[in-house]
Amino acid sequence: MNDIWIMRIGHRPERDKRVTTHVALSSRALGAKGIYVDTYDPVLEENIHSVVDRFGGDYQIKTGVGWKEAIKDFHGKIVHLTMYGQQVVDAIPKIPKDEDIMIIVGASKVPFEVYERADFNVSVGNQPHSEIAALAIFLDRYTEGNALYEDRHGKMTVIPNERGKTVANSD
Ligand code: SAM
Numbered sequence: 001m002n003d004i005w006i007m008r009i010g011h012r013p014e015r016d017k018r019v020t021t022h023v024a025l026s027s028r029a030l031g032a033k034g035i036y037v038d039t040y041d042p043v044l045e046e047n048i049h050s051v052v053d054r055f056g057g058d059y060q061i062k063t064g065v066g067w068k069e070a071i072k073d074f075h076g077k078i079v080h081l082t083m084y085g086q087q088v089v090d091a092i093p094k095i096p097k098d099e100d101i102m103i104i105v106g107a108s109k110v111p112f113e114v115y116e117r118a119d120f121n122v123s124v125g126n127q128p129h130s131e132i133a134a135l136a137i138f139l140d141r142y143t144e145g146n147a148l149y150e151d152r153h154g155k156m157t158v159i160p161n162e163r164g165k166t167v168a169n170s171d
Helices: 013-029 042-055 067-072 088-094 112-117 131-142
Strands: 004-009 034-037 060-063 076-087 100-106 120-123 156-159 166-169
Touching: 004 013, 004 067, 004 131, 013 034, 013 042, 013 131, 042 060, 042 156, 067 100, 076 088, 076 112, 076 131, 088 120, 088 131, 100 131
Parallel strands: 004 034, 004 100, 034 060, 076 100, 076 120
Antiparallel strands: 156 166
16 A cells, blocks of 8 residues: 555644644544644644554654645645545545555645645535544545554554453553
């Protein structure tokens, strides 16, 4: 499988910390390799590292990286999630699976340059909603659900349970 990167633009540490944390955690759970966040936020980095440390995988986070810088040396396709884009069902078959992709999601207003630079402007419905929801639906469709129960070889592994909570701890 190719690598999937997320680029989060417009992150305001005070206002967006919970949403950006969930953008990172959801994308990790749904198969992304890592996230770039445009505003430097060491607390956010620490929170994501702590989850990776306990639950495994090699998800990466780098904050303080603008979108232009992130895509400069990126060899792959740029996907921008926006309610104004082409419908997700039409876009998915056109987006390659043998090339890395970088998915841009906004926090507030996204510069028009992003729409121009993106290889694919993709909508998940044409109503305004949330970057977390848009990303989760896009990733689940793009990966065909394959990332959901991947073994991350973490210190902690959740064992599926009809009722109750079972967690295997390797420590
Ligand atoms: N007001 C902002 C604008 O128009 O630029 C949008 C803010 S929205 C809360 C934040 C992000 O969620 C957007 O930048 C986009 O990435 C994503 N988003 C929201 N609704 C979407 C939709 N229907 N399809 C795809 N992405 C969506």
